[in-house]
Amino acid sequence: MADATARHDPYQDKLDSLTDADLAAILAELRRRLKAPEIAAAHTCIRCGLCADACHYYLTNGELEDVPAHKLNLVLGVIKHHFLPGGRRAGGWVGARKLDKAVVREWVDALFGRCSGCGRCTVNCTSGINIHGLIRAARGALAAAGLVPPELQSTVMTAVEQGNNMGIPRDEWLETVDWIQDELRAETGDPGARIPVDEKGARLLYTVNPREPKFFPLSLLAAAKLFHAAGESWTFSSDRYDVTNYGLYSGDDSCAGLLSGRLVQAREDLGAEVLVLGECGHGFASTRWEAPQWLNRRFGFPVKSVLEVAAEYVRQGRVRLDPSKNKKPLTLHDPCNLVRLGGVVEEQRYLLENAVEDFREMTPNRRNNYCCGGGGGQLAMTRFAKRRLAAGRLKAEQIRATGAMVVVAPCHNCIDQLTELGKEYGLGTEVKTVIEIVADALVLPRKNA
Amino acid sequence: MPTIEYRGRTLELNEEGFLVRPEEWTEEIALALAKDQENLDALTPDHWAVIRFIRGYYEEKKLAPMVRAICKTTNLPLRQIYELFPSGPAKGACKLAGLPKPDGCV
Numbered sequence: 302m303a304d305a306t307a308r309h310d311p312y313q314d315k316l317d318s319l320t321d322a323d324l325a326a327i328l329a330e331l332r333r334r335l336k337a338p339e340i341a342a343a344h345t346c347i348r349c350g351l352c353a354d355a356c357h358y359y360l361t362n363g364e365l366e367d368v369p370a371h372k373l374n375l376v377l378g379v380i381k382h383h384f385l386p387g388g389r390r391a392g393g394w395v396g397a398r399k400l401d402k403a404v405v406r407e408w409v410d411a412l413f414g415r416c417s418g419c420g421r422c423t424v425n426c427t428s429g430i431n432i433h434g435l436i437r438a439a440r441g442a443l444a445a446a447g448l449v450p451p452e453l454q455s456t457v458m459t460a461v462e463q464g465n466n467m468g469i470p471r472d473e474w475l476e477t478v479d480w481i482q483d484e485l486r487a488e489t490g491d492p493g494a495r496i497p498v499d500e501k502g503a504r505l506l507y508t509v510n511p512r513e514p515k516f517f518p519l520s521l522l523a524a525a526k527l528f529h530a531a532g533e534s535w536t537f538s539s540d541r542y543d544v545t546n547y548g549l550y551s552g553d554d555s556c557a558g559l560l561s562g563r564l565v566q567a568r569e570d571l572g573a574e575v576l577v578l579g580e581c582g583h584g585f586a587s588t589r590w591e592a593p594q595w596l597n598r599r600f601g602f603p604v605k606s607v608l609e610v611a612a613e614y615v616r617q618g619r620v621r622l623d624p625s626k627n628k629k630p631l632t633l634h635d636p637c638n639l640v641r642l643g644g645v646v647e648e649q650r651y652l653l654e655n656a657v658e659d660f661r662e663m664t665p666n667r668r669n670n671y672c673c674g675g676g677g678g679q680l681a682m683t684r685f686a687k688r689r690l691a692a693g694r695l696k697a698e699q700i701r702a703t704g705a706m707v708v709v710a711p712c713h714n715c716i717d718q719l720t721e722l723g724k725e726y727g728l729g730t731e732v733k734t735v736i737e738i739v740a741d742a743l744v745l746p747r748k749n750a
Numbered sequence: 751m752p753t754i755e756y757r758g759r760t761l762e763l764n765e766e767g768f769l770v771r772p773e774e775w776t777e778e779i780a781l782a783l784a785k786d787q788e789n790l791d792a793l794t795p796d797h798w799a800v801i802r803f804i805r806g807y808y809e810e811k812k813l814a815p816m817v818r819a820i821c822k823t824t825n826l827p828l829r830q831i832y833e834l835f836p837s838g839p840a841k842g843a844c845k846l847a848g849l850p851k852p853d854g855c856v
Binding site: 452455456459466469473476477480510511512514515516517518545683684685686687713714717720724 | 813853
């Protein structure tokens with residue numbers, strides 16, 4: 302019987318049976334997060350509509366619900382009704398809406414289901430409204446009532462409870478590091494090549510995306526090879542190595558602070574000078590830019606992307622690259638959280654110009670690049686997967702227009718989406734990290750005879 | 751809700767092609783998923799070695815194995831795993847072995 306086997310979705314039940322206490326929890330968290338700029342935003346959107354053409358959801362799908370100003374207004378309407386003078390009295394006149402079950406459903410559909418938090422609307426907003434920031438605040442308000450879509454929340458909780466977002470047991474992480482160390486020795490021909498773990502006083506603490514040890518360890522090998530070639534003093538942590546932070550996506554600041562705080566503490570415990578973040582867009586935005594606010598402290602030590610570290614090696618002549626080792630035409634994807642929202646823009650280009658023969662930019666690129674569609678927790682939220690792949694069409698077209706055979710992205714989340722886009726749109730491209738390309742171009746120092 | 755048909759049975763898949771109910775998996779279903787999701791018309795003994803190991807590991811531990819464990823048990827080099835399953839260990843191999851989608855950036 303079809304009915305008997307129809308899948309039951311407890312999340313829908315929860316949305317159907319919201320209580321007054323749930324609504325109060327949402328409002329309390331929303332209120333807590335409103336500062337002057339957010340309040341000002343309620344009055345400054347002039348409905349110019351420029352944000353519509355900034356959004357990859359709107360550009361591929363074209364529904365009103367996809368327009369960033371519409372998503373913004375879902376949030377601002379509630380702010381006006383509940384927190385601003387005049388909102389309750391002037392009601393519909395100023396676009397105020399009381400938070401109720403129907404509004405919560407619209408929030409979930411638009412703020413979780415039609416936004417990857419890429420910030421392209423924000424940088425194109427004529428009034429300078431932090432649109433993606435307000436959307437994240439509203440996600441956080443939903444999180445306060447336990448209303449994050451469960452597939453996304455599960456990745457947050459796996460990280461919080463098990464120390465990394467894929468639930469990798471410590472001994473399996475260490476066994477994989479050991480294995481990659483063997484591969485490093487084989488590739489470099491140096492039996493003394495090492496991948497240090499928990500080494501006190503190392504200059505760099507390096508962090509990675511758990512999907513690298515779990516399923517795609519070639520990027521670990523590439524980074525180890527780079528550090529080896531540079532003669533770097535570096536280390537992994539045996540238990541705090543996860544650079545990701547799905548709290549950024551769920552909007553939950555307390556989880557987000559806890560996750561970034563672990564890396565900060567690991568650096569302190571090991572006495573490393575620099576916390577180096579692996580190729581992860583949202584992990585970079587989280588720990589480099591947001592974490593000081595989440596943790597309410599100044600760091601006083603450098604937090605760098607591995608791209609910045611690698612570019613320093615090349616500039617200082619600590620490593621030598623031979624671009625003839627990468628002959629295939631190659632293009633670069635700019636992860637939103639690393640580039641538009643993270644400020645790491647030129648380092649990856651400098652590396653590629655030195656590491657490949659035929660580097661082709663996509664159009665548009667850098668801060669104005671389109672999101673691949675995989676950010677904002679979209680990769681985790683299976684219920685919105687169709688929209689994610691449809692919204693990735695722009696990126697697929699950008700890639701195809703370059704004629705490149707290889708796409709590189711300094712972000713494992715983007716890499717997963719780009720791989721799926723390759724399959725969905727028949728691109729036939731190979732997808733790699735920037736450091737993998739750099740490692741392929743390394744001219745290794747000759748061993749002493 | 752997407753579905754997959756095999757010998758008159760209709761199984762539900764989620765929006766990304768993973769079995770909604772992992773316990774419904776059989777080796778015939780793996781074949782049907784290979785065709786439907788990975789464009790693989792046949793599965794070689796190497797494919798089966800990977801799929802059976804992942805399935806057995808999952809039934810015991812309720813999670814996907816590390817790619818390290820897959821290589822060690824099957825004696826297949828890492829790069830060959832990616833060739834066998836073009837969508838990768840998670841969206842390729844684990845999907846065909848009937849596992850739920852893993853947490854994380856996959």
